[in-house]
Amino acid sequence: MLKTARGLCAWLLGFAVMLSSSWVLAEEAEQLKFNMTRGVTPVSQDIHGLHMLMFWWCVGIGVVVFGIMFFSMFVHRKSRGVKPANFHESTALELTWTAIPFAILIAMGIPASKSLIELYDTSESEVDVLITGYQWRWKYEVLGEDVSFFSNLSTPRDEIDGFAEKNPNYLLEVDEPLVLPVGKKIRFIVTANDVIHNWWVPDFGVKRDAIPGFTNDSWAVIEEPGVYRGQCAELCGKDHGFMPIVVEAKSDAEYRAWLDEKKAAAAALAELTEKTFTFDELYAKGEEVYNRSCAACHQANGEGVPGAFPSLKEGISVGPIQNHIDVVVNGVPGTAMQAFGEQLSEVDIAAVVTYERNAWGNNMGDLAQPLDIYNHKQGK
Amino acid sequence: MAHGPAKGITRWLYTTNHKDIGSMYLWFSFAMFFLGGIFALVIRAELFQPGLQIVEPNFFNQMTTMHGLVMVFGAVMPAFVGLANWMIPMQIGAPDMALPRMNNWSFWILPFAFAMLSSTLFMEGGAPNFGWTFYAPLSTTYAPPSVTFFIFAVHIMGASSIMGAINIIATIMNMRAPGMTYMKMPLFVWTWLITAFLLIAVMPVLAGVVTMMLMDIHFGTSFFDAAGGGDPVLFQHVFWFFGHPEVYIMILPAFGIVSAIIPTFARKPLFGYSSMVYATAAIAFLSFVVWAHHMFTVGLPIAGELFFMWATMLIAVPTGVKIFNWVATMFKGAMTFETPMLFSIAFVILFTIGGFSGLMLAIAPADFQYHDTYFVVAHFHYVLVPGAIFSITAGVYYWLPKWCGNMYNETMGKMHFWLAFIGLNVTFFPMHFSGLAGMPRRIPDYNMMFADWNMISSVGAFLFGAAQVMFLYNIIATIVSGKKATDEVWENPEGLEWTVPSPAPYHTFETPPEYK
Numbered sequence: 001m002l003k004t005a006r007g008l009c010a011w012l013l014g015f016a017v018m019l020s021s022s023w024v025l026a027e028e029a030e031q032l033k034f035n036m037t038r039g040v041t042p043v044s045q046d047i048h049g050l051h052m053l054m055f056w057w058c059v060g061i062g063v064v065v066f067g068i069m070f071f072s073m074f075v076h077r078k079s080r081g082v083k084p085a086n087f088h089e090s091t092a093l094e095l096t097w098t099a100i101p102f103a104i105l106i107a108m109g110i111p112a113s114k115s116l117i118e119l120y121d122t123s124e125s126e127v128d129v130l131i132t133g134y135q136w137r138w139k140y141e142v143l144g145e146d147v148s149f150f151s152n153l154s155t156p157r158d159e160i161d162g163f164a165e166k167n168p169n170y171l172l173e174v175d176e177p178l179v180l181p182v183g184k185k186i187r188f189i190v191t192a193n194d195v196i197h198n199w200w201v202p203d204f205g206v207k208r209d210a211i212p213g214f215t216n217d218s219w220a221v222i223e224e225p226g227v228y229r230g231q232c233a234e235l236c237g238k239d240h241g242f243m244p245i246v247v248e249a250k251s252d253a254e255y256r257a258w259l260d261e262k263k264a265a266a267a268a269l270a271e272l273t274e275k276t277f278t279f280d281e282l283y284a285k286g287e288e289v290y291n292r293s294c295a296a297c298h299q300a301n302g303e304g305v306p307g308a309f310p311s312l313k314e315g316i317s318v319g320p321i322q323n324h325i326d327v328v329v330n331g332v333p334g335t336a337m338q339a340f341g342e343q344l345s346e347v348d349i350a351a352v353v354t355y356e357r358n359a360w361g362n363n364m365g366d367l368a369q370p371l372d373i374y375n376h377k378q379g380k
Numbered sequence: 381m382a383h384g385p386a387k388g389i390t391r392w393l394y395t396t397n398h399k400d401i402g403s404m405y406l407w408f409s410f411a412m413f414f415l416g417g418i419f420a421l422v423i424r425a426e427l428f429q430p431g432l433q434i435v436e437p438n439f440f441n442q443m444t445t446m447h448g449l450v451m452v453f454g455a456v457m458p459a460f461v462g463l464a465n466w467m468i469p470m471q472i473g474a475p476d477m478a479l480p481r482m483n484n485w486s487f488w489i490l491p492f493a494f495a496m497l498s499s500t501l502f503m504e505g506g507a508p509n510f511g512w513t514f515y516a517p518l519s520t521t522y523a524p525p526s527v528t529f530f531i532f533a534v535h536i537m538g539a540s541s542i543m544g545a546i547n548i549i550a551t552i553m554n555m556r557a558p559g560m561t562y563m564k565m566p567l568f569v570w571t572w573l574i575t576a577f578l579l580i581a582v583m584p585v586l587a588g589v590v591t592m593m594l595m596d597i598h599f600g601t602s603f604f605d606a607a608g609g610g611d612p613v614l615f616q617h618v619f620w621f622f623g624h625p626e627v628y629i630m631i632l633p634a635f636g637i638v639s640a641i642i643p644t645f646a647r648k649p650l651f652g653y654s655s656m657v658y659a660t661a662a663i664a665f666l667s668f669v670v671w672a673h674h675m676f677t678v679g680l681p682i683a684g685e686l687f688f689m690w691a692t693m694l695i696a697v698p699t700g701v702k703i704f705n706w707v708a709t710m711f712k713g714a715m716t717f718e719t720p721m722l723f724s725i726a727f728v729i730l731f732t733i734g735g736f737s738g739l740m741l742a743i744a745p746a747d748f749q750y751h752d753t754y755f756v757v758a759h760f761h762y763v764l765v766p767g768a769i770f771s772i773t774a775g776v777y778y779w780l781p782k783w784c785g786n787m788y789n790e791t792m793g794k795m796h797f798w799l800a801f802i803g804l805n806v807t808f809f810p811m812h813f814s815g816l817a818g819m820p821r822r823i824p825d826y827n828m829m830f831a832d833w834n835m836i837s838s839v840g841a842f843l844f845g846a847a848q849v850m851f852l853y854n855i856i857a858t859i860v861s862g863k864k865a866t867d868e869v870w871e872n873p874e875g876l877e878w879t880v881p882s883p884a885p886y887h888t889f890e891t892p893p894e895y896k
Contacts, residue, residue: 033817034813068707072710212607235510240820241826
C-alpha cells in the first residue's frame, strides 16, 4: 500500500512545488502532444483521416446545437422579461432531426467501412512475424527464418523509483527491439501465453488482442525507416504498464544483417550450453537474470508477495534442486508461475537457479550447470 | 388517520415505507460515491507525475477495479433506485411501492454486498485487481483468492437490482392514479420503466458470467480457458451483453430527471413528449445489439465488425432526438438558472460531448487507435459523470425541498455547481489528449510525453472531490437549518409530487388523486 510515509511527504511537497511552478511547463508546450499520430503505414494514415473527418463532423454539429442552446440561454431568460411560448410538438421537426443525423451517419459510415475492409486484408504478406504476449514481455518469432527472442523492458528500476533521472524513452525502451524491413507487407500474427495482452504500435495503426489459445492477425507496410514505440493495451496484471514494444524499421539489407546476427547469437548460446561454469560466474549472471525475469513477482529481496507470489527465501529454493529446476523450466500450471523453459536459455536458467539457492541468506551451496537444465528438458 | 414512522433504529431496519427506503438508498449511494471517489483520488495521486511514488502497481490495479465497481454498482445504480423509490409513487399518485417488503429486502442486502467487496482490500493477495470488466483468464486462473468474494458480492448486487426492478415495474403497471395513462406518465417514470426491463434482462446474464468464472476457478470447468477447450473471448461476449445495456441503465433514468427539470425552469412544457418516449425505447432496444463494439480489437470477423459499427452509429439517432428536444424545450422559454437547471444544462452539453466521442469510437477502424486508451476513459467519464452524477445531483437539488421541507442555500448550490463543472472538465478533457497521444488506460506509470495532461487531470480530480464535500455539507445544512420551502417549491412545476405538502407526509396519496 503506502510505500513509505516519506514517499507521501515527498509527493505532497512535490505537489505544492509543481502547482506553484506549473506554468513553467508552458516552455515545454511544443512537446505537448494532443492528437492522434498520422503514422507511417497506409492503414494508420487512413485511420488518421477518418479520425479528423469524424472530429470535424462533431465540431460542426456541436457548433449548431450548442449555438442554438447558448443563443436561447442568453435571449430567452426570465430576467429579460420574456414571456414563455407554449409550443411543445412538431412532427415535421422531429422527422427532420431524425432524417438529417441519419444521412450524416451514412456519410460517416461509408469511408469507415472501406477502411475497415482494407485493414482486414492480411493476404500476400512478405514477412510474417509471430508475436506472443507473456506476463510481462513480448516474444517475437520471424517465421521461416528461425529467429526467435524475448523483448523486455530495459528502463532501470532506479528511474521508475525516482532515484535516477528519467531518460526520454522512459518505459518505452526494450533490451531487444524487433527489426523490420521498410516497404514490405508485414503480417503480424498475435497470440498470448497466459492472459490477454494487446500489441499496439500507434504509428502502424496496428492494435490486436493477443489471446491465449487463439491467433489474430494484422498487417503494415512501413513507409519510413525509424524507431517506433508502443505499449501493451490490455490490462494483463501487475506489470501491464511495463511491457513496451519497440520496432526498428530499416532497409532490407540492414534487416537481413540483423537476422544473421540473431542467428549467430543463437548458435553461440547453444555452444555455451556445453560449457561448465564456476559458481561465481553463475551467481553473477543469475542475479542479472533474476532481476530481469523474476523480481517483478518474487521481488528483489526474494520474499515475494504474501497471497500472490511465493517467497523464494523458503520453499523451492531450499528444497531438492531437481524440483527447483522443474518449477522454473515447466512452471506451475494454474498459477502465475510460467514455464520459463522456453523463455530463458539453459545458461540463464542454470544461473538463476544457482542464484536463488544462494542469495538473500540462502546458503544451499549447490549449483546447476546448463547441461543439467538441458538434460532435464530432455527428460533425463 | 395516518400513523407516523416508528422510533429508533428499527424504523430503518423494518421499514416498508418507500420514502424511508428511498432515503436509505440515497445515503448509501452517497457513501459509496465518496468511497469510490477516494479510490479515484489514489489513482490520480499516483498519476500526478511519472514514476511510482505512492502505490505499487498491483495496488494501483486494485484501485482502478474497485473504483469502477463501487461507482457503477454502489453509487450510480442505488442512487437511481433511491430516486425511483421516493419519486415514482409520488409522481403516479400511489401510496407506496407495490411490493414494500421486498423493497426493504432489496435495500438491506446491499450494505452487506459492499462490506464484503470492500473487505477484500484487507485480504491476503489483495482486492480484485483485474479491472471492473474482469476479463478472463486474468480474473480466473490469474486472479487473487479474493475473487470468490467478489463473485458472491456481484450476485447479491444483482439480486438486489432484480428485486428493485420487479418492484418498479409492478408499481408502475398497477398503481397509477385514475386518469394517468401510459402516455401521460412523467418521463422519469417512463425511463425507469424501460430501465427496469433492461435490468431484468441483463442482471441474470451478469450472474451467469460470474458463475461460469466460479466454476472455472473452483470446479475444474474450462469455459474461459483455451487449454481446456474454452474461449477467453466468450467471457467478453457474455460480459458485454450485460455491460452495454448496463451503461444505458445508468443513463436512461438521467434522461427522465433532466426532462422534468428543464421544462420547470424554462417555464415551458417539454418539447416532443411522445418522441422522447419512443427514443428511450429505441435506445433500450439498440443497447442489446451493439455489445461487441467494446471488442473491435479481439479479432471479430469483418461481417461482425461492420454490423456492430453500423448498429452503434445508429444509436446516435434517438440520442440526437432527445438532445434536440431538450434544446427545443429551452428555446423561447423564460429561463432562470437555479442549481438544478445549471446541472441539467451542463448535463445536456457535456453528455453531448461524450456522445461525440462515442460516435468517433463507433468507427471501427478508428477504434483500433482509440481502444483501451485514455480517449476511452475520457469518453465514458464524459457520459457517466455529467450523465449519471450530474443528473442525480440535479434531481437531489430539485426534489430535496419536497423531501425534507427545507430550501437549500442557492449560493452554495451554485458554488458547488461551478466547482464541480470546472473540476470535471479539468479532469476529463485532457484525457482525450493523453489518449490520442497514445497513453493506454490502467497503467500506473507513463512516459514524460503524457506528463502534462496527467498533472492537469490530477489537479482537476482533487477539485472535483472538494466540490462533492461541499455538496454533502449543503445537503446536511439544508436538512438541519434550511429555510422552510413552499409546497410548490418552484414556479408552477408540473407533476403530482408538487401537490402534496412540503415536507411530503410519511404517507401520501392514501386515496388516489384524480389525474386530469
